[in-house]
Amino acid sequence: MSNNSRQPIEKKELFGVHFNIRDQQKFNQALQLLRESTGGLPMFSADNLITWNRNISFLREDYFYQILAGSESTDVEKSCIWRLYILLYFAEHCQSVAGDYVELGCHKGTTAKRVTEKIDFENKGKKYWLYDLFEWKEGDEHTHMPGHDNPKMYEDVVERFSDQPWVNIIPGPVPDSLLQGFPKTIAFAHIDMNHPAPEEAALKKVLPNLSPGGCIIFDDYGWWGYSAQKRILDPIAAGMNLKILELPTGQGLLIKNS
Structure with missing residues (x-):
């Protein structure tokens, strides 16, 4: 040496x-x-x-x-670059896993766009499903973000992915919006809705469709201010003999081994 x-x-x-x-x-x-x-x-x-x-x-x-x-x-x-690094690592890891990609709470589509830079959806025959309310009104329980101040938020996200026909963008509240379209088989999911109720509904819908070897990244799982999400998500995972790993970035990671 x-x-x-x-x-x-x-x-x-x-x-x-x-x-x-x-x-x-x-x-x-x-x-x-x-x-x-x-x-x-x-x-x-x-x-x-x-x-x-x-x-x-x-x-x-x-x-x-x-x-x-x-x-x-x-x-x-x-500043959230470490979160992005982890997200993209597991997104790339799941390329060979059967199924589509899902992001529940895509906001402006910034993170989703990064995923499309790393994954060749077209050649791998995969679709990318994006869900969000794309709005915030006074009294809403979900977190207000700067992007919500744009009245054309949904239209701008659609335009952002206009050259990627494998991306499906569905507006509305989860779980109602999932009735408009949802993959039967999932390789990778990113859940980031800043509220326990839609995240509970999302996990109950995603887990049964998640392929063996598939991964879920929870953006808010480890943040103390979002503890209600941990309380509600842990029992759902445990019901399928799975456990969510809390990461130092505040994210959570679930890998479905079988």
Whole structure:
């Protein structure tokens, strides 16, 4: 083994947006003290996740580097890059699994578009099913997001995927919208609706159709503010002798082995 192979690889770091911070000044001071106390070890600080002394391997991939360096992604989207890395890893892993892809809660279609950049749906004969309310009204229980301020949100998402006929975009509340079309066999599902009721209905519908080897990523599963989703999703998975893995990114992962 050469001496060079024993040397650490080039240091990569990322500092981005955090959520639920009540005192930004104190948080910044604490982060600075943390950086000083770790002696300059590589750090990732974004999306309510702070780590140090990690390789942060995805920052070395040109695909993710281009996302972070480009101007088309917002600061929040860039800060959620670790979530995207995990999502795309398992989306690619499921390419050889029988069935279509599903995203429940696609919002502006940003994440779904990234998936279409990685998966050759046309040549693999798979479809991609996207579901969302595509609106928010005063009094609605689901989380208000900036995209909801666009009255043409649905139309813009349709236009975004207009050159990809294998993408089906279905508006309306889950589970009612699933009656408009739903795959009989699913390879991969991404559930991100920020509310326990539609996520409960979604999981009950997805799990029986999920192929062996198929995966589900839950975007909100590990976030304490969305604990109601964990409470309602765990028993559904357990009913099929499955268990959701909580990830440090706040996501949840379920793999259907048989």
